[in-house]
Amino acid sequence: MSHSFRHAIVVGASSGLGAEIARQLAASGTAVALLGRREEELRKVAAEITAAGRGRALVRAHDVRRAESVPALLEELVRELGGLDIMVYAAGIMHLPREGEYDAARDRAEIEVNLLGAMAWMAPVAAMFEARRAGTLVAISSIAGERGRRTFPAYSTSKAGLTTWMEALRNRVSRYGVNVVTAKPGFVDTSLLDQVEQKPKGALLTSAPRAASLILAAARRGGSPSVFIPGMWWPIAMIVRHLPSFVFRRLNI
Ligand SMILES: NC(=O)c1ccc[n+]([C@@H]2O[C@H](COP(=O)([O-])OP(=O)(O)OC[C@H]3O[C@@H](n4cnc5c(N)ncnc54)[C@H](OP(=O)(O)O)[C@@H]3O)[C@@H](O)[C@H]2O)c1
16 A cells, blocks of 8 residues: 655654755655754754645754654644655664773763653554554664664664664554554765765765665655665674674674
């Protein structure tokens, strides 16, 4: 069954993939609520959407670490949008520790934003969609969650947790007609990669518009998929997942 979306919430819509997903949803006539901490950036995305003359865009400054504010904010947004068919959780941070650097506060922040924030948003929306027997939940996880990675331990842990959370949610709500989509991108050309010393190039790097359109295509197709973005990461992930630990620990990835 192909899904069409009239009302959307995008958490983490101020830049990169979330902003691009919001633009593409709006271009197909979806009313979108844009959330993130940088209100200025959210307003720029909203202005582009309204200037293009398609869709409607609401802006709310929101820090996903303030989980207690989610239920009331969700209620307010659904009322203002006039409904909700899809929620996309794109908020994420990544820190690459230097050799010998251990920083528990930074690790905690990554878990709070990438995993706990997603759970705080997904749970009430899943409850709403389960009661309505319809709706699409999308989380942007990562290929990084396939293994514990020496280059970004907390980030890979947060994404493994997010992938597992989405699988569990899918196992709860897909029987009620709710579509649960886990997107696992490889490298996407956004500011998240600014700290990567040797930024991937060529076929290893996907543009944000292409990644966003692949994610939305998977969401529209339905069937509660878990998808690598683009699909070429699937065989790579299979190899990475099955490498024996004594081999994997020798690799600098
Ligand atoms: N780029 C890649 O190669 C890649 C690969 C795999 C997965 N991903 C995932 O894709 C998602 C989007 O990242 P991106 O690449 O588009 O990077 P990005 O441009 O840095 O976008 C990250 C988004 O997360 C939001 N965010 C961060 N902390 C937040 C907080 N405390 N509260 C609310 N929003 C917060 C940011 O908004 P504010 O700063 O305004 O709050 C921003 O909108 C992330 O989950 C990332 O892990 C990216």
